[in-house]
Amino acid sequence: MTGERYIESLRDGREVWIDGKRVDDVPTHPAFKDMVKALADVYDLQNSDQYRDKMTYVDPESGVRTSLSWMIPTDHESSARRRENSRLWNMLTWGQLGRSPDILAPYITNLVPRRAEFSAYKNPNCDFGENILNYYRYCRDNDLFLTHALGDPQVDRSTQPQNEQRAVPEDEEIALHVVEETPEGVIVSGGKQLSTAAVHSNECYVSLSATFFARNDPRFVLAFSIPTNSKGMKILAREPVGRWFGTWGHPLQMLDEQDCMLFFERVLVPWDRLFFLYESPARVMPLAGPGGATTNFAGWANLERALYRFRLLTAVATMVAEAIGVIEYREVASKLGEMAANCEMLRLAMDGIEHASQRQAGMGPVGVWMAQTTWRMTELLREICGSGIVMQPSENDLANPELRPYLERFMRGKDVDVEYKSRLFRLAHDLAMSSFGMRQDIYEYWHGGDPSRNRINLLRAYNQEDIKERIRELISKPLPHGEVD
Secondary structure: OHHOOOOOOOOOOEEEOOOEEEEEOHHHHOHHHHHHHHHHHHHHHHHOOOOOOEEEEEEOOOEEEEEHHHHHOOOHHHHHHHHHHHHHHHHHOOOOOOOOHHHHHHHHOOOOOHHHHHHOOOOOEEEEHHHHHHHHHHHHHHHEEEEEEOOOOOOHHHHHHOOOOOOOOOOOOOOOOOEEEOOOOEEEEEEEEEEOOOHOOOOOOOOOHHHHOOOHHHOEEEEEEOOOOOOOOEEEEOOOOOOOOOOOOOOOHHHHEEEEEEEEEEEEHHHEEEEOOOOOOOHHHHHHHOOOOOOOOOOOOHHHHHHHHHHHHHHHHHHHHHOOOOOOOOHHHHHHHHHHHHHHHHHHHHHHHOOOOOOOOOHHHHHHHHHHHHHHHHHHHHHHHHHHHHOOOOOOHHHHOOOOOHHEEEEEEEOOHHHHHHHOOOOOOOHHHHEEEHHHHHHHHHHHHHHHHHHHHHHOOOHHHHHHHHHHHHOOOOOOOOOOO
């Protein structure tokens, strides 16, 4: 993919709505153009002399040069190459894109080694395993940008099947389901949330997350992928967290990747785009996640993003503390040390994953820890900034000769001028206080699914039998005690 080809790929007639109006041209719309340009720039960089060999490879099967995101690793060396590609994607986008093109590609590649498991679910109209292999090849050879949509709309969760206290029929007006079969494929209707980057993607993978997998009706159990411009699929974009009034700096808000509701109104899903259909949730739930080839770890993009984001938050907090002369304060240094410890904990966990002899495809406990730690990192940044994160001059304020003497006197920092200090604090504001920063916090907390569910699943899978057996043995007889007179 190149920047120019990516921009043109978005002019495909997709039905995107924002603020009550249908979008005529995604690449030039004020709500989307900055993000489109940011992605196009990275696509061009992956073709540059500086990054080509670090971000792309020539696929031996097709002979096509494509993104390393699509490579299926076979050994530690190739896995490390793909991790480095994920690191570069996140470095070049400041660790702010939860749904970069590097996210869903490994998800799809992880299905390929397991295609026989999908073929085991028979359907007279197609072979699901063959569909996966052919779809992977199509995406790989065209270096497509995929997003996904997994959740039911947030309407009345008390009556939905994932509420374990109820066993009620699915709401056909709400949840996505098959309404008809045709010789060409299945017709689906319903809604899906929350499809991050749907506006900017080429294809959308649709399935069920673990939270929404409990189904009473097999018509609601399906997985497929279709082009973003599929007829009958409406994309509703949220309020942008992009540019604000005036010249107050917002250096990261060009990376507003958008979150979208998807409305399906009798959308055709061709037979060759289906990955499973009409199955028992208990049978296919293990297939819904990325799955598990040992060297094909699917989580590098998320982990590298989190690590770069943690490091960015820590560096900004440190520079703020230096700029206002509080870095030697015991409580401030302690907070910065906590942030540094979180960075190192994540890095060490990632190194352990890379070098483990057996790798799980998902992020597992690291993902759970990330979700609950990300809010703490932004909280610490806000605490270190104090009131300065709220009150900083704009660029027009800085340029005004009447105001500038007052700004230099009252709004400078310790050994730094007002321009340096105000721009540094504006970066902190974008990370931890602006609508962009708040959206990032919400995304990081929820993107891996319900954190409570994930923690419960970890508990159920955590093997404690060895130490529990030792405890049982210890308490099977009187415990050591003092002498009795």
